[in-house]
Amino acid sequence: MDLTIKQPHLFDPANGVDEIGDLHIKDGRVVTNSSASSEKEIDARGLYLLPGLVDIHSHFREPGMEDAETLETGSMAALKGGYTAVAVMPNTNPPIDNEGVAKFIKEKSEEIGLCRVFPIGTITKGRKGKELSEMIHLYEAGCVGFSDDGNCVEDSSVMRNALEYSQLFDVPIIDHPEDTTLSRNGQMNEGVVSTELGFKGIPDVSESSMVARDILLSRFTKGRLHLAHISTEDSVHYLKDWKTDRITAEVTPHHLLLTEDEVKTFDTNTKMKPPLRKKSDLEVLQKALKEGIIDAVATDHAPHPDYMKEQEYTIAPFGVIGLETAFSVLYTNLVISGKLSLAQLVKSMSFQPARILNLPFGEVRDGGIADFTLIDLDGEWKVDPSNFASKSKNSSFIGWELKGIVTYTIVNGNLTFREGEFLKS
Amino acid sequence: MNPNRKDLLGIQDLSKEEIGEILTTAESMEEILKRPIKKAPTLRGITIANLFFEPSTRTLNSFALAEKRLSADSINLSASSSSVLKGETLLDTAKNIEAMEVDIIVIRHSTPGAPHFLANRLDASVVNAGDGCHEHPTQALLDLMTIKKKFSKIKDLEVAIIGDIKHSRVARSLILGLNKMGAKVTVCGPPTLIPQWMDPFESKVEYNFEEVLKGKNILYLLRIQKERQKESFLPSIREYIKSYCLTYEKLKKFASPDVVIMHPGPINRGVEIESRVADSEYSLILNQVITGVAIRMSILYLLSKRKIDGFND
Numbered sequence: 001m002d003l004t005i006k007q008p009h010l011f012d013p014a015n016g017v018d019e020i021g022d023l024h025i026k027d028g029r030v031v032t033n034s035s036a037s038s039e040k041e042i043d044a045r046g047l048y049l050l051p052g053l054v055d056i057h058s059h060f061r062e063p064g065m066e067d068a069e070t071l072e073t074g075s076m077a078a079l080k081g082g083y084t085a086v087a088v089m090p091n092t093n094p095p096i097d098n099e100g101v102a103k104f105i106k107e108k109s110e111e112i113g114l115c116r117v118f119p120i121g122t123i124t125k126g127r128k129g130k131e132l133s134e135m136i137h138l139y140e141a142g143c144v145g146f147s148d149d150g151n152c153v154e155d156s157s158v159m160r161n162a163l164e165y166s167q168l169f170d171v172p173i174i175d176h177p178e179d180t181t182l183s184r185n186g187q188m189n190e191g192v193v194s195t196e197l198g199f200k201g202i203p204d205v206s207e208s209s210m211v212a213r214d215i216l217l218s219r220f221t222k223g224r225l226h227l228a229h230i231s232t233e234d235s236v237h238y239l240k241d242w243k244t245d246r247i248t249a250e251v252t253p254h255h256l257l258l259t260e261d262e263v264k265t266f267d268t269n270t271k272m273k274p275p276l277r278k279k280s281d282l283e284v285l286q287k288a289l290k291e292g293i294i295d296a297v298a299t300d301h302a303p304h305p306d307y308m309k310e311q312e313y314t315i316a317p318f319g320v321i322g323l324e325t326a327f328s329v330l331y332t333n334l335v336i337s338g339k340l341s342l343a344q345l346v347k348s349m350s351f352q353p354a355r356i357l358n359l360p361f362g363e364v365r366d367g368g369i370a371d372f373t374l375i376d377l378d379g380e381w382k383v384d385p386s387n388f389a390s391k392s393k394n395s396s397f398i399g400w401e402l403k404g405i406v407t408y409t410i411v412n413g414n415l416t417f418r419e420g421e422f423l424k425s
Numbered sequence: 426m427n428p429n430r431k432d433l434l435g436i437q438d439l440s441k442e443e444i445g446e447i448l449t450t451a452e453s454m455e456e457i458l459k460r461p462i463k464k465a466p467t468l469r470g471i472t473i474a475n476l477f478f479e480p481s482t483r484t485l486n487s488f489a490l491a492e493k494r495l496s497a498d499s500i501n502l503s504a505s506s507s508s509v510l511k512g513e514t515l516l517d518t519a520k521n522i523e524a525m526e527v528d529i530i531v532i533r534h535s536t537p538g539a540p541h542f543l544a545n546r547l548d549a550s551v552v553n554a555g556d557g558c559h560e561h562p563t564q565a566l567l568d569l570m571t572i573k574k575k576f577s578k579i580k581d582l583e584v585a586i587i588g589d590i591k592h593s594r595v596a597r598s599l600i601l602g603l604n605k606m607g608a609k610v611t612v613c614g615p616p617t618l619i620p621q622w623m624d625p626f627e628s629k630v631e632y633n634f635e636e637v638l639k640g641k642n643i644l645y646l647l648r649i650q651k652e653r654q655k656e657s658f659l660p661s662i663r664e665y666i667k668s669y670c671l672t673y674e675k676l677k678k679f680a681s682p683d684v685v686i687m688h689p690g691p692i693n694r695g696v697e698i699e700s701r702v703a704d705s706e707y708s709l710i711l712n713q714v715i716t717g718v719a720i721r722m723s724i725l726y727l728l729s730k731r732k733i734d735g736f737n738d
Contacts, residue, residue: 196437196625198537198558198594266538312515312536314557 002026002413004037008044008374012051012364013343014351023049025370028413032366042415044374047407051350051362052084052371053327056145057174057228057250057298059319060086060117063104064093069303069391071105074323075114077301077390079417081323082373082406085116085354085361086301089149090127097122097133099141106142113424114416115409116371118144118357123162123173127151132161139169144357147174149228150273152210154180156217163223172226172248172356177210177235178273187314189260189275197263199313202275208234215242222246226356229300231255231274233284240293248356250298251285253326254396257333258282262396268309268316269396272302289348290340296353297345299326303392320396324388328402331377336403370413379405389422426727432544432551433724435560436601444605448570451716451723457494458719468497471729473529474522477554478504478515481533483690483714484554484563488531491721500527515539516546523549529728532556550728558592564689565598567720569606571713572643575685580607585637586628587669588647588697589618591658595689596647600626613637614669617658634669638679645687646671646697666696673701685709 003025010017024031024038060074069077078086088105090096096105102119109117121138125131127148135146146166153159153175162173183206188194190201211227215238218225227249230236239249254272259279262270270276288294302319309316327349334340351362361371383400385393409417416423426443436444457465473492477485485501492499502522519530529550532540537559544551555561573579584603590596590612603610610628612619619630631637638644649669653659671686686698686708694700703710 190621192622192624195620195622196597198556198560198597266541307514310514310516312534312539312542314536 002038003040003042003410003415005042005044005049005372005374008047008049010049010364011342011346013347014051014363015365017364023364025410025413028370030364030366030368030370042374042408044408047374047376049364050082050346050373050375051364052373052409052411053082053349054353054359054361055083055086055299055301055323055326056296056353056357057149058086058088058301058323059091059303060088061092061303062108063101067305067391071109071117072112072114073389073391074301074303075109075112075117076422077321077323077388078115079409079422080389080406081325082327082375082409083115083323084371084373084409084411085118085359086323087118087120087144087357089147090120090122091150095122095127096120096138096143097125097127099134099137102138102141102143114422115411118142118359120145120147120149120174122146123148123153124158129153129155129158132158132165135165136168139171143171144359145172145174145226147176147228149174149176152176152178152180156213159214160217160221163217163221163225167223170224171358172224174226174228175210175214176228177207177214179206179210182206182209186275187271188263189277191260191278193260193263199263202273204232204234204277204281207274208232208238211235212238215239215247218247219244226250229255229274229298230285230294231277231281233281236284236288236293240288243293248295249293250296250353251289251294252298252300253322253329254320256282256285256289256297257329258396266313268311268313269320269394269398271313271316271318272300272320273318286334286339290344295348296356297326297330297348298353299323303390304394305392309394320394321388321390321392322395324390325383325395325397325400325402327375327406328381328404329397329400331404332402370410372410373406374408374410376405376407378403379407381405428731430728432540433562433728434540434544434551434553436562436565436598436605437560439562439605441605444566444569444602447566447720447723447727448573450727451566451570451719454722454726455716455719457722458715464494464496466496467726468492468495468729471497471529471732472525472527473497473499473531473725474527475499475501476519476522476530476532477502478532478534479555481554483717484533487714487717488554488721491718491725494718495722495725497725516543519543519547523547528732529725552724552728555594558594558597560598561594562598563717563721563724564595565602566724567713567717568599568645568687568689569602570720571687571709571716574712574716575709576642579603582608582642583611583640584608584643584645585611585613585641586645586647587613587634587637587671589649589653590614590647591618591620592650592653593647597626599645600628611637611641615659615665618653635675635679638675640681641684642681643685643687644671644680647689648691648693649697662696670695670697670699671702672699673705676702676707687713690714
């Protein structure tokens, strides 16, 4: 045996595992009924062992914007938040629209040896929405999905072709649903608060109308569609009524927990796309996650350096980081408060996102891949930007008091994070 | 005014009592303006920087004059001459100014919340001279003072605000001020220029111009910007004029005989207001201008009071 984890609370909602017991790992896989002694042991009494969390929507900024994040600091942030696999969006510079950049990301993260990083290729060349990217090349270079993230594919013919062409490999087309003719120059949700503050608004219909279009195109083409960061009540309604087994959707922790009222502070860590919406949207999103209408939680981890966020609201870039806080903010505010079960939360953060990207993670079972997170669910901590592993500090949850501390993160059977310390494999 | 108040950022966070004190103080400031020698030593030794990132004639000059009348030392910085063009951030610009021991920063900026952003990060007092479409508190205060002088009260007056409500910081601050002082507000304009969500601003909405003229004490007209046509809020300025320009004929036909006309300026003659109306005995437009200087003197004095009082002790 390589590693034995002694007496954690094994918890895997996908396989109905919910019991205390030892877990043995050999060659990166789970092995049961072993009598051989292990080289290494972790005393995990009092800790929950969950499948390693999987994020299908992060920005690690490398190549091109390394002052915001790098593959290394992003990987550290992931491990600290309990994530063992992260899919990174292609809005790098240059974008992941060719196999060179895709391979660079894969190979460099393997060299770093902290967490698994999967590139998402662009849908169109240069994320310009005009010509399809060379998807076969990108797929063969390791891309697990396609997205022009940040840019919606507004040309419906291009979107149709993407949904058809990608059926060669059955990976999802991930759209950022936004009709920019409606949201142009918008800074925050359009509504009571934008009226009060005098900001140009981003109306919810700018998202919902594109969600409706995307769903209709997926139904028409039978293409696999994944909708990024759903934020409005109407988007959920269209999903509820028209979803097929070819369609999935994600929601972020900030859209589940924060509303447009936060913008009244003019804190630019309340500025993101889609914007924070109304309380009624938030309640619908929470319910949709519980009911499985929304399949996965995704962080949309979007690092920006301080000097860019410490600016006028209209100049500061959109986006907040999320990998290090996602599990704990949701566990504290949705699970402990009884709005969501721990099983629902864990499944939506591991098994479900893994399945969307056809990745074999998110389970604790015999022979399964040994990617795990050990969490002290009663551990308390306060979100302090000076403690972030991420290179950027732009979190919407600064100062929040949370429960749930990630104690160990195990990737492919190797301990890569131990009580605040990173261990390269 | 709240003795701990460092900044004047908006009407939103002013109490009715604070508004009352600003107006009363402005009345005594107005006396100074009517003296043969229009200067008082009140703010001697106080340094004020006027930081204007948007073009402004009226407000900038009004502040500059208020500062001179009270003997403050002041400097003007406009976006075209500042280091902003060289890529310096707003915060760095403001911190550099503060490093020169400036006591008050008066800022106009196109981003809502830019004054609040600075106020939270600087020891200097910050006065909002207009932030995007958010607030223009000194304009609202001078309007309230103009109204109070004319009617000897504000409570229960019927006020119609007409024009581009959606993009107007003047309308936002004024409605909040009128709400706090107990006046009744109706807003009027084409539906594209009135926000869909008026909840934060207690008011009636009336699209019909002729209806809105009836029974009001005050008709407050807003400037219509030509760009609204390009952004497809209006089919044409011609069509706006047809429906919403206050002509002498409509004024006589629909409005009360003792109505007054106000406008924050600069006026577009022939667009929202006919020349004959602007120049008529109904108009308080030039009264607003002189009141503006007094209001700004009042605010600068009240914000400096802590420092001056501390110095005298």
